[in-house]
Amino acid sequence: MVDLTCRELIEFLGEYFEGGLPSENRAVFEAHIGICPPCKAYLENYRDTVDLVSGACEDLEASVPEEVPEALVQAILKARKAASRP
């Protein structure tokens, strides 16, 4: 990897982000980021996107006892009793 276009940099971005780029290629990648504001912005947007995905459902999946779906609980308990009958 001698030099990169923006297109090539964005192709390699996934590997870079996951720490999978060999050090020599990483240096070329980072040199491009250093002189190309749109690619620097793209990298930051990409990182933020990953963080947004990670946090987007946390509020829905926290355990909230008062929101237990009672009908589903009863269906599950009933199914278990039916299955355990001889």
Place this chain on the structure above:
Amino acid sequence: MTDSTSAASQTQAEKVFVEALRKGDEAAYERLVRTYVGPLQSVARRYLRNEEDARDVVQDAFASVVRSIDRFEGESKLSTWLHRIVVNAALMKLRTQRRKPEESIDDLLPGFLEDGHQREPASEWAQSASRALERKEIRERVRDSIGQLPEGYRMVLMLRDMDGYDTDQTAELLGIQRGAVKTRLHRARQALRGLLDPHMRDEVA
């Protein structure tokens, strides 16, 4: 899914609880259901996007817990184990339903000029992810945008970036190669970046 509090730190209380489940203690089972049914239903909804299917999957998952609790060895937390059972059941359900060919993601990927420059040069977003996530409308926007991704990409993105499964685990859960996981993940993130860009550039979104 990485579980930093694995094997060694399974709490004594959880061991006692799991033992009660193994013995068929009905009160313990009801407590298990009441504790986890809400969060697991949310997980199932994310994968299936159909209320009835999500309910079926959660119900099947709890039935599976009864059958397989003897095989739970405490290598992960109980919640992690339950999460994987539900994800597996949801993916299985999707496999049985899949009828139409995979949609293309190409229209959602960034465009480039002939000289390799970005067709629409990216610019900084007005707010950080952590700041944006404080707002309900942004969280909903992110979830809606994830919902616009073709299914094969949406699954990889959720398994890797939302549920914390690693590349190998994701490949195993989906029955695809590691390389395909990496490629789909990168494309899914790029597509999502493009969908969120107009909202994240704008401070008031």
